[in-house]
Amino acid sequence: MSKLVRRTFALVAAAGIGAASLVGAASPAAAAADYNGACGDGYAVINSYDLSSDRGTIFLTYNNSTGHNCVTTVRTVAGTTTLVEAMIRVSGSSDWIIDSDDYTTYAGPVYVAAAGKCIDWGGTIGTETQTFPNEHCG
The missing domain is CATH 2.60.40 (Immunoglobulin-like)
Structure with missing residues (x-):
């Protein structure tokens, strides 16, 4: 693999990892609340x-x-x-x-x-x- 291709591949991979890190780090949209069981058993x-x-x-x-x-x-x-x-x-x-x-x-x-x-x-x-x-x- 030529130096230019390796460098381009490395930059694309780094950009992808960086973007994935940003997506993973972003706070997710608040989900609907979970049922808390307050009504009781049954x-x-x-x-x-x-x-x-x-x-x-x-x-x-x-x-x-x-x-x-x-x-x-x-x-x-x-x-x-x-x-x-x-x-x-x-x-x-x-x-x-x-x-x-x-x-x-x-x-x-x-x-x-x-x-x-x-x-x-x-x-x-x-x-x-x-x-x-x-x-x-x-």
Whole structure:
């Protein structure tokens, strides 16, 4: 291999390693929050929604043995207190079951007995609220 080819190959390889190092060193985009198990034993995640700007995730869980649904809203990164809400109700009810306060990590759990019924569920982090009506009927 000629000196010029070896030098070009070395420069390309070094540039590739340097670029890979930069990519590896860059902080990754914040992932959606993980479910924290706050609803307790027997609850499995059946739905979730990632709020914008990597604020966090609203989790809907269900316990097959009890027929209860549960909602928690988990911040992606714990920090200073901010408004965090978890909410749930049987569809058609006027009253939300809600946990709402300035929290550092998560709101909830909030529960509703809804076997054989539809539910409305949702959550808030900061200024963003999402609700999901008439879901998971049955």
